Amino acid sequence: MAMKKYYKGERYKNDVYNAKDLCYYEQYERFPQDKPRNRIKKMEGANNMVRKMKSMDGNNAAAHVSYAFSEVAAIYPITPSSPMADFVDQWSANGLKNIFGTQVKVVEMQSEAGAAGAVHGSLGSGALTTTYTASQGLLLMIPNMYKIAAEQLPAVFHVSARTVSTQALNIFGDHSDVMACRQTGFAMLCEGNVQEVMDLSPVAHLAALSGKVPFINFFDGFRTSHEIQKIAVWDYEDLKDMCDMDAVAEFRRHALNPEHPHMRGSHENGDIFFQHREACNSYYTALPAVVEKYMDKINAKLGTDYKLFNYYGAADADRVIVAMGSICDVAEEVIDYLNAHGEKVGLVKVRLFRPFAAEKLIEAIPASVQKIAVLDRTKEPGSQGEPLYQDVVTALANAGWNDIKVIGGRYGLGSKDTPPASVFAVYNELKKDEMKRQFTIGIVDDVTNLSLPEDKNCPNTAAPGTIECKFWGLGGDGTVGANKNSIKIIGDHTDKYVQAYFQYDSKKTGGVTISHLRFGDHPIRSPYYINKADFVACHNPSYVTKGFKMVQDVKPGGVYMINCQWDFDELNHHMDAASKRYIAQNNIQLYTIDAIDLAIEIGMGKRNNTILQSAFFSLAKVMPEEEAITYMKEKAKASYLKKGQDIVDMNYKAIDLGATAYKKIDVPADWANAVDTKPAKELKGKPELVKMVKDILEPVGKMDGDSLPVSAFVDHVDGQFELGAAAYEKRGVAVSVPTWDAEKCIQCNQCAYVCPHATIRPFALTADEAAKAPEAAKIVDVKAGKGKGTYQFTMAISPLDCMGCGVCIGACPVNALSMVAQEGELPQQDVFDYCVAEVSEKKDMQDNTVKGSQFKQPMLEFSGSCAGCAETSYARLVTQLFGDRMYISNATGCSSIWGGPAATSPYCTDKNGHGPAWANSLFEDNAEHGLGMYLGQEATRNRLADLTRQLIAVEYTDEAIKAAGQKWLDTMEDGAANKSASAEFIASMESVVSARGDCDCDACKLAREILKDKEYLEKKSIWIFGGDGWAYDIGFGGVDHVLASHQNVNILVFDTEVYSNTGGQSSKSTPTGAIAQFAAAGKEVKKKDLAAIAMSYGYIYTAQVSMGADKNQCLKAMIEAESYQGPSLIIAYAPCINHGIKGGMIHAQEEEKKAVDAGYWHLFRYDPRLAAEGKNPFHLDSKKPTMSYEDFIMNEVRYNALARSNPARAKELFAIAEKTAAAKYEHLVRLSNETTAE
DSSP: OOOOOOOOOGGGTTOHHHHHHHHHHHHHHHOGGGSSOOSEEEOTTTTTOEEEEEEEEHHHHHHHHHHHHOSEEEEOOOTTTHHHHHHHHHHHHTTOOOTTSSOOEEEEOSSHHHHHHHHHHHHHTTOOEEEEEOHHHHHHHHHHHHHHHHTTOOOEEEEEEOOOOSSSOOOSOOSHHHHTTTTSSOEEEEOOSHHHHHHHHHHHHHHHHHHTOOEEEEEETTTTTSOEEEEEEOOHHHHHHHSOHHHHHHHHHHSOOTTSOOOOSOOOOTTTHHHHHHTTHHHHHHHHHHHHHHHHHHHHHHOOOOOSEEEEEOTTOSEEEEEOSTHHHHHHHHHHHHHHTTOOEEEEEEOEEESOOHHHHHHHSOTTOOEEEEEESSOOTTSSSOHHHHHHHHHHHHTTOTTSEEEEEEOOGGGOOOOHHHHHHHHHHHHSSSOOSEEEOSSOOOSSOOBOOOOTTOOOOSOTTOEEEEEEEETTSSHHHHHHHHHHHHHHHSSOEEEEEEEEOSOSTTSEEEEEEEEESSOOOOOSOOOSEEEEEEOOTHHHHTTOSOGGGEEEEEEEEEEOSOOHHHHHHHSOHHHHHHHHHTTOEEEEEOHHHHHHHHTOTTOOHHHHHHHHHHHHOSSOHHHHHHHHHHHHHHHHGGGOHHHHHHHHHHHHHHTTOOEEOOOOGGGGGOOOOSOOOOOOSOHHHHHHIIIIIHHHHTTOGGGOOGGGGGGGTTSOOOSOGGGGTOOOOOSEEEEEOTTTOOOOOHHHHHOTTOOEEEEEEOHHHHHTSOTTOOOEEOOSSTTTTTOEEEEEEOTTTOOOOOHHHHHOTTOOEEEEEGGGGTHHHHHHHHHHHHSOOOGGGOOSSHHHHTTSOOSBOSOSSOTTOHHHHHHHHHHHHHGGGEEEEEOSSHHHHHHOOTTOOSBOOOTTSOOOEEEOOOSTTHHHHHHHHHHHHHHHHHHHHHHHHHHHHSTTSOHHHHHHHHHHHHTTTOHHHHHHHHHHHHHHHHHHHHHHTTOOSHHHHHHHHHHHTGGGTSOOEEEEEEEHIIIIIITHHHHHHHHHTTOSOEEEEEEOSEETTTTOEEOTTSOTTOOBBTBTTOOOSOOOOHHHHHHTTSSSEEEEEOTTTOHHHHHHHHHHHHHSSSOEEEEEEOOOGGGOBTTOGGGHHHHHHHHHHTTSSOOEEEOHHHHHTTSOOEEEOOOOOOSOHHHHHTTBHHHHHHHHHOHHHHHHHHHHHHHHHHHHHHHHHHHHHOSSOO
16 A cells, blocks of 8 residues: 655644654555554555564564574674673573574674684675674674675674764764765664664565575664654565575575675775776666665555655655654654644655666656655765755755755754654754754754754654653663563553663662653654653652753653652652642652552562563553553563562562552642742862762763763863863762761771772771761771871771662672661761871871772772673772772773763872873774783883983983983882982982973973973883683784783783673683573583683783682782783772672672682782792792582572573583583692693
8 A cells, every 4th residue: 555645634733643644654555564553463455464462662573573584693782782692592592492493503703803703704605694783893794794795695794883982982862883884885774763674674585585695684773773663564474475496596596605606895996996897886886776676575565655755744844853762753743733733844764775777766756756855864064064964955856856955954963852842943943044054953052053952842742542651760670671571561461552661870779871762552653751640650769869851851740759768758858849840830640659669578689670570560551450460460470580589579569569658748838838948969080070960060960961061072082081070979879878986896897998989988097087087977086006006097988979789898808888778878978088098198007908909099980881890890999909090991881971970080080180091092902902002102211211211311400300210220120219319309309400490401490391391200000800701702802912012011800701791602711501682591511711721821921810719819919910011911800790699799709719629710920930939930929729519509590591591501501610620620720730831
């Protein structure tokens, strides 16, 4: 059935809702699968085809289609595309068959470049092969993409289009990655929503086969890849029916095979290469028709009208937008509204971007059009316009349509939300006689003034009757998981359409999450944030005390629910005046619920999400309450039965209680005129830092970064931010925090040693400092050792920075710490702040012991890592030892996310302004980047050394300068000794130069030249941080090369044994038997021995450490590694939330100890300096295992889940793993028993 161009009907011109109904009626003609429901749908007028309805996201839809057409998938994890590969891996492991009757062979490679190479080779040998990627990952594939396209291999790369890192990493969506691939020769097909991903992805596979051109099949990262919609799903038989099996057979016949051998990949000279390259032109000329052919096949089956360019809007439109991707659905909503109110506007949706069929674009544009705005979701600095804009302008010019005015705009970079207000702004701009030729939407550009003005109170364009709900949660509290369950319950058990999208801040577990849920009786075309909600829930009370703008998103008369332990007086105290005014003035129905205490009473600890989910269903009335409770219990049983019936029963109780646990709050009339009485807190610190905190950190921290104008970033245009900003956050997200019993405490400082967030710290105080401490301070005498009789002691705790993990509780040997409610400990915040700001550093209390190291300032504090994170404990310790002279090159991954959030750096400085200089380059090149840091500072220091020698050689140079200069030269490579030597050298030169004024003698000139770069004099400590995915896989080549270079750099690997940051995919560090993404049936091969590879060189300091097992060994390894004047490698065991440790991450340090006790992880140090002394360089620090290996691994879900799902395979793999671990220990024992170095 052909699509009718939308027109303005007379009977609807003054009634937006009826006009919307007309629109939906026409949409049902175009997309009959969108008619409300049932779960099995008959496609009217579409060959009687039926399709099942399922709730899924765009990644799931693409994976569903790609699995059908693929025989091999070469994969590598990258956000936001990893779920596609994980779906395929799981389906293959479970025996799903593709349309050829086989299971997809899934292979995880070491990098995206490796995945592209594997795709290339697999295609060349005759197997239909695909991959899934985005961003830098896609860019790493580009060299192979040129080859694949030129060799006419039918690859399909499914891409959740994502931002390419520039001034900062951004894991969210835009088109900058796919636009970098325009000239590779790949065709490019774009979808705008989840249903289109399902419907059109087959076109890429089918056209690649018939057209002999590979495809990038792309859709918007996160906005489409992660948005959940209720959609109609292909049956594999229907896909098989459309597949040209003759083309498949031809592809196989043409593949490389020794039985009919050929050669590919030859080299050519300038005499023939050009001509040969031009020989492919006809295939690209023919390809649009091939794509159209398969779109028509799909249209015939579904009753749709997919075209290369689809027009939507008034047949006689005078203003049209040209765009592709999810913004098209936003534009359709706005078009419906404007046309129903008498305007004439439209949209051309680009589906096939490459090859660009200009004549088809011209066909799609109404002849009445006078002005066009082209929207690009990318930025090409310095160009005349972005790619789609240039293509449209060229197409119009070549067609002779020179009377149409065309402007181009950028939108949505880095997943910047693009609501209807932005689209209204574009159509308004097109009304003007003088339009901006280049513009931006969705932001305020007050620097180059390119942005269009937007009305935030623009009309609500969502489908009539749509219920919109918004949930503010804390990462890891179960809010997102509960809302995904809610969506599936509503989607599967009602006639309603559903949409879910989840928004996150830049923290790991423990950050802010916002769930956007929509339900309605009409299809939902609203790919933008909810800001006019019927129901808003705040699941963490700290957001109220911090003044987050939450209730302002509730529609007048809507519901606002707060999860808190407060009575009304406490609520009245904590809520800001702006929120009170909004509630009172807009008749907001206010409820509170204490799910925090309820969860504890039931035995669920911090997991109160089930209680809150039940309350939502009771209050929102989306479906009958009794039905909702029944379905929630079904979900709870399915989710938790594997953990035991008692867990299921606990969730049943939570569901029953949550349905009635909320309380209605009678809103006082005086709230309508509420005024804040608390004075704004004055921020102290470095002026540049304070300005950055006020201008950027504070709004970003409240999830209000969208409001910031371009001018806020002018001072940071190159992406460089001040250190120490995390200390200003004071997020207060922990419900429970530790309290210190000074009498019990033995002052061992082990609690501070293990604290992931540096929120518990020992301080030695003079009598004067103790006397000036806040009243709440708990101060006692130093009980033993250094400082006894000289200093007093306190253990300061920051309740507003603490994440409540409880790791310190487990580390305390005398139970001097216990967890209590945060609110009761708030007076301790003043104590902590006083100690940090006013208590001086006590050098005489510091040494290189566990206790003494903790009197050194941590220069990593309050990071965005998960509560209980093991990685940050190691990194924090390194900064205590070397932080004032550290460079850190950080691989992309967990440690760059918790270590490098924009304008919120957890790395900080000492009172001299010294601290770690931190930078992130890429994932794959981190080791090389770190080596570059070393080479750069070494080059400068070598130049200064030459100048120093010249200065010493000047006969009349001051003798003090000569002596200090020589001392500096003699200690250049000794970090500890060079520190004081550098200070002495600088002081001697500054004293003389200052005294002599403008003296022009050689000595003074040389001294002044050296002093220009005096900050380079002190020997710096170069550290290269990263996870096992980097060190073992994608960055291994660089790690190996940098270590082999024999340069003085230190590599610290946080070994979580999975790709933690992208969701827990298998790496070469993942041990045998562990379940991970991309290893759904358990890892078969053993863990790579990175330490053994390093030790094989003979000149690399190498250590394996596990802080919880041996704190002294860990500390000793770090000190030895840094002092070694050559390359070092420390591999640190880091339990991760992805491991599923029983009892949670509170047991992370305990798990580190058990890993060593069971012989799962081994502690050792390899010091090449000992070999030079004729001693054995290898020292085994682990004792013989004393704990059962199987008992240890069965404490983690990544192992015990396999034992439950496939006991026989688990038994086999676990036996292999245990045997491997035992053999490795015996090997290490033999190494330690060698009497001399080899």
